[in-house]
Amino acid sequence: MSATSPDRRPLLSRAVHDRAGIRRRDDDWLAAAWGGAQVLVVDPDYTVPIVETADGPRLQWRSTSTLDRDDGHVFLGEYDATAYAGVRGTRDLAADRWLGLREVGADLPEVEAGLLVEAIALAQWHDRHVFCPLCGRVTTSEQAGWVRRCDQGHQQFPRTDPAVIMLVHDGGDRCILGRQAVWPPGRFSILAGFVEPGESAEAAVAREVFEEVGVAVTDVRYAGSQPWPFPGSLMLGFTAEVTGDPTLHIDNDEIAEAHWLTRSEVADQPAFRRLPPPLSIAHRIITDWLDGVLP
Numbered sequence: 001m002s003a004t005s006p007d008r009r010p011l012l013s014r015a016v017h018d019r020a021g022i023r024r025r026d027d028d029w030l031a032a033a034w035g036g037a038q039v040l041v042v043d044p045d046y047t048v049p050i051v052e053t054a055d056g057p058r059l060q061w062r063s064t065s066t067l068d069r070d071d072g073h074v075f076l077g078e079y080d081a082t083a084y085a086g087v088r089g090t091r092d093l094a095a096d097r098w099l100g101l102r103e104v105g106a107d108l109p110e111v112e113a114g115l116l117v118e119a120i121a122l123a124q125w126h127d128r129h130v131f132c133p134l135c136g137r138v139t140t141s142e143q144a145g146w147v148r149r150c151d152q153g154h155q156q157f158p159r160t161d162p163a164v165i166m167l168v169h170d171g172g173d174r175c176i177l178g179r180q181a182v183w184p185p186g187r188f189s190i191l192a193g194f195v196e197p198g199e200s201a202e203a204a205v206a207r208e209v210f211e212e213v214g215v216a217v218t219d220v221r222y223a224g225s226q227p228w229p230f231p232g233s234l235m236l237g238f239t240a241e242v243t244g245d246p247t248l249h250i251d252n253d254e255i256a257e258a259h260w261l262t263r264s265e266v267a268d269q270p271a272f273r274r275l276p277p278p279l280s281i282a283h284r285i286i287t288d289w290l291d292g293v294l295p
C-alpha cells in the first residue's frame with residue numbers, strides 16, 4: 001500500500017498487537033507480566049471507560065495494582081513490551097465517559113481498536129458459555145480466559161460465527177441496497193446473512209441473495225473481513241454479480257424493500273436514505289465500490 005493510498009482496512013480490523021497465544025498456558029510468564037499489565041474494565045453492558053484527550057477519545061487503562069489477580073481477567077496480548085488484559089467490572093470507576101464499541105470504535109487509534117474489539121468479543125463469549133453445552137454443568141475460565149471447562153473436563157473454546165455481507169452489482173453501474181424490516185425507515189445497506197452449518201461462505205452469499213431479493217448471482221469475490229462481536233460474528237465481505245433476470249422479488253419477512261441504485265444515486269444519498277456508519281464493513285465495501293476499487 002503506497003503512502004498516498006487510503007487505508008482501506010475495515011475500522012475494526014486494524015489490530016496491530018501481538019495476541020501472544022503461546023503465553024496463555026504459561027502461568028509463570030503470566031504471573032510475572034501481570035504486575036506491569038494494563039487492564040481494561042468491561043461492564044455488564046459491554047461499555048468501557050473512556051478518557052477524552054486532545055487527540056480524541058482513548059481507552060482508560062488501569063494498572064493491576066488496584067485489581068484482584070483472580071477476578072476473571074482475560075489476557076489480550078502484548079504491544080510495545082506491555083501486556084494487556086480485560087476484566088469485568090462496573091461503572092463505579094471514575095472515567096470521563098463509558099462507551100460501547102459501536103460508539104467509540106471508529107475514533108480509537110489502531111492498537112486500541114484492536115484490543116477493544118478482542119476484549120468485547122471475549123466478554124460476550126464468556127457471558128454466553130457459563131454452562132457446558134455437553135452436560136449442562138457450570139464452567140469456569142482457564143488459560144487466561146481462553147478456555148472454559150466444566151468439572152467433567154469438557155473444554156469450550158472462544159467461538160466466532162461467520163456471516164456474509166455482499167454488494168450485489170450488475171457488472172456495470174448499479175448495485176442493490178435493501179432495508180431489513182427491523183431497521184428504522186431510511187436505513188439501507190447491502191445484503192447480509194449468517195453462514196449455515198455445513199455451508200461454504202460463497203454458497204451462503206448466493207443463498208442469502210436469492211432468499212432476500214430473488215436474484216441469482218455469480219462471480220462471488222472476497223472483499224475483506226471484520227470482527228463484529230455483537231455478540232460473536234465475523235463479517236466476511238464479498239461482491240457478487242447478478243446473473244439472469246435482475247428483477248428483484250421480495251416475498252420474505254426479513255427484507256422490507258430493496259432497490260437497484262446507480263453509483264451516483266448511492267453516492268448522493270438523499271436525506272431519506274441513510275447508509276451504514278463508518279464502523280461497519282458495509283460502509284467500507286460500499287465506499288470501495290463507489291471508488292472503483294471493487295468490481
Ligand SMILES: [Zn+2]
Nearest residue numbers: 132135150154
Ligand atoms: Zn461438561
